[in-house]
Amino acid sequence: MKKISNILGECAGHRPVFSFEFYPPKNEAGEEQLFLSIAELGKLRPDFVSVTYGAGGSTRERTVRWVEEIQQRHGITTMAHYTSIGASRGEVRAMLDQLSTSGVQNIIALRGDWPQDQAGYTPPVDGFRYGSELIAFIRSERPEFCLAGGCYPEKHPEAASAEADLANLKRKADAGADFLVSQLFFDNELYFSFLDRARAAGIRCPILPGIMPVGNYKQIARITQMAGCRIPEDLVHRLEACGEDREKVFQTSLEYSTRQCRQLLERGVPGIHFYTLNQSKLTMEILKAIR
Ligand code: FAD
Numbered sequence: 389m390k391k392i393s394n395i396l397g398e399c400a401g402h403r404p405v406f407s408f409e410f411y412p413p414k415n416e417a418g419e420e421q422l423f424l425s426i427a428e429l430g431k432l433r434p435d436f437v438s439v440t441y442g443a444g445g446s447t448r449e450r451t452v453r454w455v456e457e458i459q460q461r462h463g464i465t466t467m468a469h470y471t472s473i474g475a476s477r478g479e480v481r482a483m484l485d486q487l488s489t490s491g492v493q494n495i496i497a498l499r500g501d502w503p504q505d506q507a508g509y510t511p512p513v514d515g516f517r518y519g520s521e522l523i524a525f526i527r528s529e530r531p532e533f534c535l536a537g538g539c540y541p542e543k544h545p546e547a548a549s550a551e552a553d554l555a556n557l558k559r560k561a562d563a564g565a566d567f568l569v570s571q572l573f574f575d576n577e578l579y580f581s582f583l584d585r586a587r588a589a590g591i592r593c594p595i596l597p598g599i600m601p602v603g604n605y606k607q608i609a610r611i612t613q614m615a616g617c618r619i620p621e622d623l624v625h626r627l628e629a630c631g632e633d634r635e636k637v638f639q640t641s642l643e644y645s646t647r648q649c650r651q652l653l654e655r656g657v658p659g660i661h662f663y664t665l666n667q668s669k670l671t672m673e674i675l676k677a678i679r
Contacts, residue, residue, distance in 0.1 A: 437466055523563040540571045541581075597660055
């Protein structure tokens, strides 16, 4: 398996890098769906795929199992997500050992979200407060891993201001992130103005835009609210006009996301990371249209 930093380096200036994000399902039906999606999307030969990590380590074993499955059975370079909320340094070390044994070379290291019920939550004394601290720790303990971090074109919901968030992102880059993957967004201008500000702040590493094709309006409304990002009015109106007609929603989403991705590529992004929500059809059609 390759390091994603090497893939980005080899592709820079030649062609964009495409990647897909999956989450580890909770039940058999979800597993079946994911097997199908990986088989379908695998045919498009993504440069890498990533597998998310449940809050507080709730999917730890499943994340590792799916990473192993994708690497070994499909031969696709994989990036494991890892969040450090609630973990002590010893636990992070143990996870790094486990990932290394599983042949993982790429990790996106995140702080994770605070538990909803913070009342009963006591952070470990030697835990990590921010993603940048986690990245610095992994970089010093296990320099062999390729490390990514998350970034937020519309600012992280907890940040007091976009400027403060950017200064914190610079800490993350300085701590040793090889590349960054953005939170989803629907308005490319937000990504490009963030990119300009990041470059002006001295952040030099590649910043992959994260795109989520809209499968259904209610789902995307819930996700964007949690992630603190906006859905453009015209997209809302167009989706609302589709009502319950799934085929119309599919076509509207396909058209919107294809245009959004084309514009990103025309303006020279290093690649596109698709948040697939374990569905293959829409992402496949978009990728076929833009490649
Ligand atoms: P951080 O970089 O730690 O930032 C969090 C907040 O703290 C920001 O407001 C930042 O400005 C502030 N901050 C940072 N450093 C400092 C400092 N030194 N001083 C003061 N303030 C500071 N969540 C999951 O549970 N599982 C996943 O698999 C997962 N995958 C993700 C993938 C991507 C690409 C992205 C963008 C997010 C993902 N998330 C995932 C969500 C993520 O865990 C949350 O957004 C989380 O709240 C922030 O994690 P972070 O490491 O990006 O935050």
